[in-house]
Amino acid sequence: MTYDLPDGQLFIGGAWETGSGAEITSIYPADGSVNRVFRGASRADGERAIARALAAQADPAWRGLKPHERARILHRIADGIEANAARIAYIQTRDTGKSLRETSALVASAAGTFRYVAAALETLDDTMTVPRGDYLTLSVHEPLGLVAAITPWNSPIASDAQKVAPALAAGNAVLLKPASWSPLVSLELARIIEEAGLPKGLFSVLPGAGREVGNLLVEHTSIAKVSFTGGTSTGRTLARQAAEKLMPVSLELGGKSPTIVFEDADQTLAIAGILFGIFSSSGQSCIAGSRLFVQRSIYDSFVARLVEATKALRVGDPFDPETQVAPLIHADHRASVSAMVEAAVADGATLLCGGKAPTGGIYDAGTYYMPTILADVTNDALICREEVFGPVLVVMPFDDEADVIAQSNDNVYGLACGIWTRDFPRAYRMARAITSGTAWINTYKQFSISTPFGGEKDAGIGREKGREGIRAYMAQKALYVDLTGRPHPWARMED
Structure with missing residues (x-):
């Protein structure tokens, strides 16, 4: 079944x-x-959205709502997403090229x-x-005011929900x-939020150039926080801009996550998990x-099995339910992935499988790239240091725990890791x-909205998800309430 795509109108301040x-x-x-051609947001559009947002947020009709009253609206948004799940999944597949099976799961997650x-x-x-005296003391939390959420192209509906909901x-x-590269599903989310x-x-949705809209959202004095998911270099720039105004930021950035297989691991289980961990989403995943x-001791036989499974x-x-690896997001991105693989091979890596775009039939028109495994590299090779963001895996042997811990941690990123062993300690x-x-x-x-998520080192700052994910968008305030009814003795005003 096909659905009409959003018409390209922007949702600006309601x-x-x-x-x-x-x-x-x-x-x-x-x-x-082409799915849709439309005009994105300008700086003027962003300024208008900010003005409307400030007025709406200051209105007691929202700011004064009790938590359970705000929760009712969030539940209605969830109802709207579920009622439109097939349509949203279709739009995201058209927008990103992700398999319908995956986008359906992302909609359910949102x-x-x-x-x-x-x-x-x-x-x-x-x-x-x-209390430490004759007073009542409380710790309360209040809204920051106006928050900017900047989301990536690889999983927009899930990333949008992860920031917008809390x-x-x-x-x-x-x-x-x-x-x-993937603006349409966010515009569909705006329709559902409006109807809720x-x-x-x-709430506003402002797709547009980072140098124009993105900079406005970071630099504007009325923006109280920016939550950003994307590349590390952009995150660094954003952090510098935020520092100038002493604004808190949440940064979920890149990754080069290690997966470790010990000789006692259940190899079938490990291979299935490794395939999913690197080749689902066509490798376009920070984790x-x-x-x-x-x-x-098991390197040669394990890698041989892994290559055959790949x-x-x-x-x-x-849209084929049997598809496991769908196309990459854009021709420019595929060119970048291909160039990194070619450079690794030129530097001495051995190509065990993949390393090219498939040809013939549907492949010629799309931005497909074969699942790729590279061997005979060392942990200091460029392909092991930089994020490819595509279906590319590098395999290396290790000797013992100390060796693999050192190699795993010898990287600027610290986002995630996978460990395969029967030995729980x-x-x-x-x-x-x-x-x-x-x-x-x-x-x-595997993910759970109830469990905090974030990275270390160049992988980011802060955590999302979990109960404390709501507090991340609030300011903590201390309240002191006198219980004596007497003037402070320093003033010497006792009767």
């Missing part, structure tokens, strides 16, 4: 308007056809995020602290800037397990020893 910024072209990666955040909001208590739950207004009854002005370390993966049409030691925000044991790339 009103659907034609953007006045540069033209945006959404392309279907599977065949290069609905679950709004549902969880609504439930958490109703039970998120402030605290009465222990920011709204906290009582803020939210300006969402989706990536120009969120007061006008509290992709892109560096594989295999204990030397060759058997189904590369194809995103060893798994626990490894999970604690490797610098990462997430460690998976005998599984990979």
Whole structure:
């Protein structure tokens, strides 16, 4: 079944308007056809959205709502996502090239995020602290005010929900800037949020150039926080800009995550998890397990099995339910992935499989790339240091725990890791020893909205998800209430 795509109108402060910024072209990666051409947001559009958001957020009709009353709206948004799940999944597949099976799961995740955040909001208590005098002391939390959310092109509906839901739950207004390569599903989310009854002005969707709209959202004095998911170099720039105004930021950036297979691992289980960890989403995932370390005693036989399993993966049409690896997002991105593989081979890496775009039939028109495994590299090779963001895995042997811990941590990123072993004490030691925000044991790339997520080192700052994910969009305030009814003795005003 096909669905109409969003018409390209922008949602600016509660009103659907034609953007006045540069033209945006959404392309279907599977065949290069054009989904939609429309005008993105300009700086003036962003300024208008900010003005409307400030007025709406200051209105007691929103700011004064009790948590359970805000939660009702979040539940209605979740209902709207679920009721439109097939349509949203279709739009995201057209926009990103992800398989329909994957986008359907992402839509379910987005609905679950709004549902969880609504439930958490109703039970998120402030605290009465222990007094140190004749007064009552409390710790309370208040909205920051106006929050900007900047999301990437690889999983927009899930990334949007992960930022928008807790920011709204906290009582803020939210300006969402989706990536120009995948703007349509965020506009569809705006329609659902509008229909759920969120007061006008509290939410805007502003696809547009980073140098124009993105800079405005970071630099504007009224923006109280920016939550950004994307590349590390852009994150560094954003952090410098935020520092000038002493604005808090949340940065979920790149990764070069290690996956470790010990000789006692269940190899079938490990191979299935490794394939999913690197080749699902066509490798276009920050937490992709892109560096594989295999204990030397099983290295040759394990890698041989892995290569055969990789060759058997189904590369194809995103709407085919049998497809496991769909096309990459854009021709420019595929060229970047291909160039990194070619450079690695030129530097001495051995290509075990893949390393090229498939040809013939549907492949000629789309931006497909074969699942790729490279061997005979060392951990200091460029292909092991830089994020490829494509279906490319490098495999290396290791000798013992100390060796693999050192190699795993010898990287600027610290986002995630995977550990495959039947020895639980060893798994626990490894999970604690490797610098990462997430460690998976005998599984990979599993997520829960209830569990905090983020990275270390160049992988980012801050955490999203979990109950405290709402607090990340709030300011903490201390309250002191006198219990004596007497003037302070310093003033010497006693009767």
